[in-house]
Every structure is written in structure tokens, then in C-alpha cells.
Amino acid sequence: MSSPVRPKKSLGQHFLADKRVAMKVASCLENLSAYRHILEIGPGTGVLSHFLIDSHPDAWYGMEIDRESVDYLRAAYPKQDDRIIQGDFLRYDLQRLFGPDQFAVIGNFPYNISSQIIFRVLAFRAQVPELTGMFQKEVAQRIASPPGNKVYGILSVLSQAFYDVRVRFHIPPGVFVPPPKVMSSVLHMHRKKDFLLPCNEKLFFSVVKTAFNQRRKTLRNSLRSFIVDGGKLPPQYAGERPEQLSVKDFVSITQAISG
Numbered sequence: 001m002s003s004p005v006r007p008k009k010s011l012g013q014h015f016l017a018d019k020r021v022a023m024k025v026a027s028c029l030e031n032l033s034a035y036r037h038i039l040e041i042g043p044g045t046g047v048l049s050h051f052l053i054d055s056h057p058d059a060w061y062g063m064e065i066d067r068e069s070v071d072y073l074r075a076a077y078p079k080q081d082d083r084i085i086q087g088d089f090l091r092y093d094l095q096r097l098f099g100p101d102q103f104a105v106i107g108n109f110p111y112n113i114s115s116q117i118i119f120r121v122l123a124f125r126a127q128v129p130e131l132t133g134m135f136q137k138e139v140a141q142r143i144a145s146p147p148g149n150k151v152y153g154i155l156s157v158l159s160q161a162f163y164d165v166r167v168r169f170h171i172p173p174g175v176f177v178p179p180p181k182v183m184s185s186v187l188h189m190h191r192k193k194d195f196l197l198p199c200n201e202k203l204f205f206s207v208v209k210t211a212f213n214q215r216r217k218t219l220r221n222s223l224r225s226f227i228v229d230g231g232k233l234p235p236q237y238a239g240e241r242p243e244q245l246s247v248k249d250f251v252s253i254t255q256a257i258s259g
Contacts, residue, residue: 005068013110019047037101042109053077063092102127133187141167157212232256
């Protein structure tokens, strides 16, 4: 398969080329028809965009960092010209685009920044009710992983604290141009009905990151710096390591540490 846009290794581009897969990915957004704003990250050559624009032209926005892809998309979808944005999702002022409104996120995410995309979505969790994205298979499985194994980590806990997360299906390399050297997976995240945590959320993020950044240590040692001003680590967690704990456990620890 050839591509109308030259894939750039520096941008981690592997363009989706299979329309059947694209349609299946688009259908993973459960509330697609309800959204006033749908942001596609990295539309590339527009294979996924086609299905989103065809059904929801007044809701779709495409954010693409590659100038060549932007030019191609504007030529292919001239009516969407003002909705095709050349920009970096990790740095773009999303308030400028959507204000306080809700927006769904979808895309074939560049593997080299896919984790950063999730962190950015988490920062905007009050405005992002749903995400569907293509990831390297191992990364998708890590984000959706339950406690108790080596792949369970920071992204697992933080994502699952606010979203219901699951891997929907796997995709072989051959549907991309150029084919990646790994399998891909489509991950779906749907924000929980009550996504506000019963603890200091900023502290929660810090506790989770600190615990996993020293994951070989027990929490008694890795979280020692947090035990100040009357807070304490519940004794049932002191000898545990972070991969053994659920989101609920980390919430309990955060509550106890905050005193």
C-alpha cells in the first residue's frame, strides 16, 4: 500500500489505511451522536476522519502537527478547512478551541507520545467524557491492567481512577503504512459518572507517581516524605508495593496522608 502523504519517522507516523478498521474504530465512541465537539488527534491521511466527518461534520475537529498532512486534509475536505488545525495536542491551548465545553477524543496516536496524550487527557478530564485511541498493544494493556502484575503502573491507576478503561480489539501491522513492528490495540476510556475523588486529587497524583517511581520499595519507604503534619500511612499498606494496590487503596492512602 502507498500513502498520499510521506510518513515521517521523526513523528512516529504509521497511517491507518484500512477503511473497515477505521469504521470499527469510529464506532467505539459510544456517545458519538451526542457530542458537539469531537477532536481527532493526528488524522494523517484522513482514513478515520472520513467516517467522523461523514456522520458528524459540524462536530469534528482534526489536530495535526505535520504540515504535509494538513495540506492534504484541507485539499481532501475543503468544507472542513477551519476545523483542520495544525498544532501539537500536547501544547495547544484547548480552551481557545473549546472553551469550557465537553469534547470527545479519538485518534491513531503516534506511539512515541501516546502516554503523554493520556496524561494530557487526564489533565482535561472534566471536559473529556470519552476517548478512543489506537496504541501499541503493550501500552494499551498496561493502561487497562488490573493490580497485581508488572505492567500495572502510574497510567493504569490514574486512568482507572477517573475512567472505565478497556481494550476493545487488536489490530495487525498490515493495516498501517508503513507497517509498525508491533501489534496495535484500540483502547476505550469512558469517564465515570462520579469522577471526583474523595481526596485531594493533586496529592493523589503525587502519591501514585512517587510510589511507582520507586516501585521496588515498600510504601513504608517510598512514601516516607509524605508522612508529615499528622498524616500517617495506614499499617495494612506499609509493607505493600504499589502494583498490589487498587485505585481505592491509593485513595485511602491519600486520605490518611492528608491527615
